[in-house]
């Protein structure tokens with residue numbers, strides 16, 4: 001057992017490294033820049049947390065979300081080994097809490113190994129910049145880590161303007177400090193953009209296959225109308241699906257709007273007697289934390305959410321993710337569906353569709369009608385990102401290979417086995433029957449394009 005195995009076991013409780021983790025860690029420990037592309041749940045955090053424990057000085061982790069940094073710090077300080085000294089700085093802290101963090105960082109030999117910050121703080125806080133510069137002068141600034149690095153690129157689905165400025169701050173003040181960028185979503189365009197903006201174009205790139213064989217992907221047509229009992233067929237189908245998973249199966253239902261979260265959650269609770277709650281960005285932080293905690297502990301079985309829910313939530317045993325509405329982009333779909341089965345066990349990702357979904361999505365993406373050039377350009381850009389959806393409705397091709405193709409990964413469909421409905425149907429020699437939809441869908445898409453182009 002070498003030092004890396006030892007620390008992995010004793011500090012993080014892992015008996016082995018996952019694919020690429022050791023190679024990334026070895027590169028990082030040589031103080032080289034690196035770019036890591038690993039699927040959701042692949043184990044990116046260890047790639048910088050383990051080097052942070054071994055290295056001299058402080059590792060600064062730039063993270064887009066408060067909840068993400070709080071979860072990470074909580075997990076670090078409570079590791080089985082007795083904890084890794086970690087902390088964060090954010091806008092929600094009291095002055096006293098911030099002062100305590102600064103006074104730790106200003107010690108001659110700070111004990112804290114990882115500091116989580118938002119990009120906004122790195123860019124805007126003069127106090128933080130000068131504290132980090134002082135650590136740098138004393139050889140106590142080990143490296144920068146850019147988590148969710150796709151936020152750097154305007155082609156990524158979560159573009160954050162302050163992420164873009166990280167490269168400038170790094171080049172002007174910390175040019176010799178190595179940088180590690182990690183993401184679970186990057187097309188070639190995003191990857192090139194991130195590497196160039198962060199000034200790390202010639203660094204090694206580590207990629208792990210995005211194929212997750214434990215996720216069974218399926219696409220199902222929503223039933224329409226009413227059941228014989230007069231109930232909405234669409235919602236009843238959802239209730240039946242969740243009940244069939246069993247009471248202990250934890251899940252997420254993604255819907256398109258805040259209003260939908262409330263109506264769907266209310267139906268599941270009242271008509272289906274399922275413990276469900278809505279979640280969206282319009283709720284207070286306190287309400288959101290409560291839903292997250294209740295769901296994480298198993299008190300709540302299902303969260304009915306907009307895309308505001310999920311980033312950074314490390315719940316290993318999510319058994320199903322249902323898309324009750326289409327995602328806004330393929331990256332979004334992949335990331336949302338990927339929240340299922342982080343523990344590697346069999347889990348289901350179901351995409352439900354109805355005839356009006358694409359035009360509705362396009363209207364939403366455009367943010368209403370308008371004739372201005374900016375609106376038009378924005379609408380076309382978003383539509384471009386949504387254009388992939390018909391591919392997912394294919395009734396023959398392997399869904400994993402459709403997705404991975406989009407991310408530029410070559411994937412032999414045979415590798416899927418029975419991990420998607422189309423491959424499963426082929427295996428069972430029972431071709432799918434819903435061919436009518438396949439014929440009609442491009443018409444809807446065309447209609448949507450016309451709608452955007454000429455309004």
Ligand SMILES: Nc1ncnc2c1ncn2[C@@H]1O[C@H](COP(=O)(O)OP(=O)(O)OP(=O)(O)O)[C@@H](O)[C@H]1O
Nearest residue numbers: 014016017018039040041042043044045046184314
């Ligand atoms: N070598 C390992 N052995 C066992 N478990 C591991 C290993 N590496 C990571 N894990 C576990 O896998 C889970 C996912 O890891 P992590 O949170 O780092 O994923 P991630 O790649 O950051 O995902 P996301 O993109 O969703 O943030 C965690 O529960 C983590 O403890």
